[in-house]
Amino acid sequence: MGLSITIGAVYSLCALVAMCAGFPAGGNGALQPNFYGATCPQAETIVRQEVIRWLHSDMGFAAGLVRMHFHDCFVRGCDASILLESTPDNTAERDSPVNNPSLRGFEVIDSAKARLEDACPGVVSCADILAFAARDSVALSGGPRYDVPGGRRDGTLSMASEVADNIPAPTFNxxxxxxxxxxxxxxxxxxxxxxxxxxxxxxxxxxxxxxxxxxxxxxxxxxxxxxxxxxxxxxxxxxxxxxxxxxxxxxxxxxxxxxxxxxxxxxxxxxxxxxxxxxxxxxxxxxxxxxxxxxxxxxxxxxxxxxxAMVKMGQIQVLTGGGGQIRAKCSAVN
Structure with a gap:
């Protein structure tokens, strides 16, 4: 299925989903719609452009990004810990047998982050980029178009040992x-x-x-x-x-x-x-x-x-306010 076809099949459900999901009202530590409206107004557009660009080359990245968002949120919450690379002292989530070699789409997030750092240095979190990219992947696959609140911050710890106990296995009853x-x-x-x-x-x-x-x-x-x-x-x-x-x-x-x-x-x-x-x-x-x-x-x-449900999942154990950090590079802590 070509990308032009799937774009044409998108349903616009933004207002209805916002009511059903119950966005937080905002304020201290809450996720908010249009979170980057004043600090980086082009943020979501840049993410969407990068998702479209990569999906033109391989539509499989859409499923990969949705799955990556799910695997991120189910381990330590939606904090982009899935994006951190392993170090000599630590094996990260992305290198757990549950995620490697099956998880894909890291390059999409990295390219969006590079553009955002050029446009708005130190403003847009990797966790929000992943949430936006999953949302856009859903829409570009013929699913609903919906709003995602922003304001997540990035975690600083990622451990492969935590993955198997948190990700539902394909053998589960x-x-x-x-x-x-x-x-x-x-x-x-x-x-x-x-x-x-x-x-x-x-x-x-x-x-x-x-x-x-x-x-x-x-x-x-x-x-x-x-x-x-x-x-x-x-x-x-x-x-x-x-x-x-x-x-x-x-x-x-x-x-x-x-x-x-x-x-x-x-x-x-x-x-x-x-x-x-x-x-x-x-x-x-x-x-x-x-x-x-x-x-x-x-x-x-x-x-x-x-x-x-995607909006609600995207709010699991998020870091906000002064928690976590805004990584300069999604694959490594600052």
Whole structure:
């Protein structure tokens, strides 16, 4: 799908999302809409321009930036700790096996930050750049256009050891997913809504290969997988002689429209074509299964809920006011 097509598909939901998400009123330590209006009025425009430029070369960066924002917010809050590089004394979040080599889009953030430092030195945080870039990626993938409040500041610590305990695993069941999101202040309904981001991007075969060949250590495939879909996945992710799968192999999360933020993900789950065990787990209870059906049939309402959930997620444990710092370079502390 070309970028010009996805731009034309964007829905404008700014005012509605602002009401649904409940932006803070502002003041001491609160995130605020148009936070850089007086100090760097071109900030969000510059970020959007860089996202567009990189998506012209590879639409896959859209899913990468949305996922990066999620992984940032779920570990130490939305403080851009995911962007810090490892040092000789510390392995950073981005080098955790959960994130490396699958996480992508760092160069997009770096290019936006370089331009912003030229235009407004020391003003725009890396955490806000990432939040804005994820928002723009959603819109440019055919999802909703919505406002994101700014004012996040950048953290100074990033540890790979904290990632696995905070990022929901693709093997999680419904209770584990619900608890993981609840720990971050997100409801089960918001968990199901945000899971819809799995409609774009790609997944490494190693993230779900157990479902293809050795589900729950049974030596056979997951019996809940749609048989034709199972055959497709086994063809795309063949087992090696040792029973493992090539870690370099990837497949689209939703093969029909891999770059469009639509509701085909939910249709796939209803047809037992969820890629991860955690995707298929959404049918494990009556309330979540009902929400999957509602999302599949109601594209516009789902997009509205998705935008509001993204805004809420973007406010998890943020550093504001005098907390943290404004990094000069997103990959290193000042």
């Amino acid at each position: 419904l209770d584990q997913l619900t608890q993981s999101f609840a720990a971050k202040g997100l409801t089960q309904e918001e968990m199901v809504t945000l899971s819809g981001a799995h409609t774009i991007g790609r997944a490494h075969c190693t993230a779900f290969s157990d479902r293809l060949y050795n589900f729950s250590a049974t030596g056979v495939a997951d019996p809940t997988l749609d048989p034709p879909f199972l055959a497709q996945l086994q063809h795309a992710c063949p087992a090696a002689g040792d029973g493992g799968v090539d870690p370099g192999l990837v497949v689209p999360m939703e093969p029909r429209t891999p770059h469009a933020l639509d509701t085909l993900y939910y249709w796939g789950v209803l047809r037992n074509r969820g890629l991860f065990a955690s995707d298929q787990a959404l049918l494990a209870s009556a309330p979540t299964a009902a929400q999957v059906r509602q999302s599949a049939y109601g594209g516009y309402p789902w997009k509205l809920k998705f935008a509001a």
